[in-house]
Amino acid sequence: MEHALVIGGTRFIGRHLVEELRDHDYEVTLFNRGNHENPFADADGVDRVQGDRTDDGDLVDAAAVDPDAVFDCVAYYPRDVRQATTVFDDVDAYVYISSGSAYEREDLPKREASTPIHSCTAEQAVSDADETYGPRKAEGDRIVFEAAEDGVNAMSVRPPIVYGPHDYTERLDYWIDRVHRFDRIVVPGDGTNVWHRVYVEDVASGMRVVAEEGDPGEAYNVGDQRMVTLRGMVELIDKSLAAVDSDHDPGVEIVTAGPRELAAADIAMDDFILYRDPPHMLSTEKVARLGWESTPLSTAMERSVADHLDSDRTGREHGPDRADEERVLGVLDTL
The missing domain is CATH 3.90.25 (UDP-galactose 4-epimerase; domain 1)
Structure with a gap:
């Protein structure tokens, strides 16, 4: 993979993801509305397409850059994931940031293959209430799995609480x-x-490793080991x-x-x-088998x-x- 499209890419996780990709010789294109300062405005090998990811036409325009991999940092609603997996159905990898909040049952630890994820009603799918966040992320995962069954190289990454430099959540x-x-x-x-928490640079490296080594239709927990x-x-x-x-x-x-x-x-x-x-607590065994490890x-x-x-x-x-x-x-x- 040589060219990555990052949906988002200027604030927290996306910002570190761009740096991770550049460190591994990717050319990067950002796709966002431009509401926040772009730290890569003068960086070599980083371009930008302005647009709203919730606008179907803007998303299609972004696809014109012909990326090898797409990293979706700002998919907060199931519709966002469905749009993206439709528009980017021929890329080598589509990686969606889900969440450890997608898990429904309080297993210790929570495992991708055995711990159930939340259901999501039609009302929850369009709600911005905090209590619907987990169900919305879980529904995004199901859309990723369904897309993979239809031949899309789609995968998801599930982090718990993320911390590190540039964390605007404070x-x-x-x-x-x-x-x-x-x-x-x-x-x-x-x-x-x-x-469970996870250092932001490790989320970024986890996304890259999953894009390069992961299997379509799979979810991968990332967390401090x-x-x-x-x-x-x-x-x-x-x-x-x-x-x-x-x-x-x-x-x-x-x-x-x-x-x-x-x-x-x-x-x-x-x-x-x-x-x-x-x-x-999330199990990180699955992503570790791909060669990923967390920062001390x-x-x-x-x-x-x-x-x-x-x-x-x-x-x-x-x-x-x-x-x-x-x-x-x-x-x-x-x-």
């Missing part, structure tokens, strides 16, 4: 900001909560801050708090971003922390106010 930024600014922070529960608890993630952030910021003194004190203690400040457990009950956690977190420090992101809207957190700390100090 989910990890909340915790980096807390550890950077305070020497004592609250972690909900007992700190053993597990919500070594997972950490919520407490472990905070400790890793602390160590990473010390590694990239000479002014940071490691040794943050993690104070765990359950529902009763949090209620003193009218805080719920899931008010803290990246807390999830029950735990969420220390490297991934140091890069994420360095990017946070260079940005103006704080993520503070993703968790309790510091004043409320201090109220909880005060309650715990009296116990």
